[in-house]
Amino acid sequence: MPNCSHDEQDAIMRAKRELILYARRLGHHHLVMGHGGNMSARIGNAIIITKHGVHIESLSEEDLVIIPLSSGGDMEYLASVELPVHRAIYLKTSSRAIIHTHSPYVAALAQVVRRYFKPVDEESRRAIPLVPVVEAPPGTMELAKRVSRRAEEGFKVILVKGHGVFVHGDSIREAYTLACLIEHAARTWLLSIHGGFHL
Numbered sequence: 268m269p270n271c272s273h274d275e276q277d278a279i280m281r282a283k284r285e286l287i288l289y290a291r292r293l294g295h296h297h298l299v300m301g302h303g304g305n306m307s308a309r310i311g312n313a314i315i316i317t318k319h320g321v322h323i324e325s326l327s328e329e330d331l332v333i334i335p336l337s338s339g340g341d342m343e344y345l346a347s348v349e350l351p352v353h354r355a356i357y358l359k360t361s362s363r364a365i366i367h368t369h370s371p372y373v374a375a376l377a378q379v380v381r382r383y384f385k386p387v388d389e390e391s392r393r394a395i396p397l398v399p400v401v402e403a404p405p406g407t408m409e410l411a412k413r414v415s416r417r418a419e420e421g422f423k424v425i426l427v428k429g430h431g432v433f434v435h436g437d438s439i440r441e442a443y444t445l446a447c448l449i450e451h452a453a454r455t456w457l458l459s460i461h462g463g464f465h466l
């Protein structure tokens with residue numbers, strides 16, 4: 268961003284490093300694969316977001332683009348197709364980081380869940396007792412509207428029917444923790460309804 272202060276430039280550099288660090292962790296834990304998923308951080312009036320079509324698990328600085336929080340910006344065409352969702356969440360909440368994944372158990376859960384998902388394991392129940400489900404095609408303003416409405420209501424984890432999950436938080440670390448937690452919650456729930464393993 269050309270008009271950024273020194274402090275903002277520093278914050279942008281730190282956010283980029285953190286996005287890369289947690290992108291690798293998402294990959295390491297198999298929460299992102301190939302072109303699936305995207306992530307961003309907000310610094311002041313700017314969004315640092317992954318570019319369209321990048322591999323999150325091997326993210327580098329060149330895979331990130333900085334665009335204005337409000338609409339517009341010459342570089343917008345480079346950003347993830349889910350930019351409208353990221354932008355809408357930032358505009359309606361005080362969150363500073365967003366992660367979107369199609370992690371395996373979340374993707375399976377998203378096929379079968381209806382209006383709300385209630386985790387069954389104690390750890391997830393305490394952190395995310397109720398997870399709303401929205402439905403709209405990927406990369407659309409309709410999806411942005413539906414997800415951000417739930418975010419504005421205070422939900423930090425929002426499932427998208429047949430698709431995946433958006434999580435957001437005060438930091439990249441918090442968003443990462445929530446991405447791990449919803450995958451764990453989905454896995455535990457799916458194992459429990461199918462009777463688990465026969466040991």
Ligand SMILES: [Zn+2]
Nearest residue numbers: 304369405431
């Ligand atoms: Zn997606």
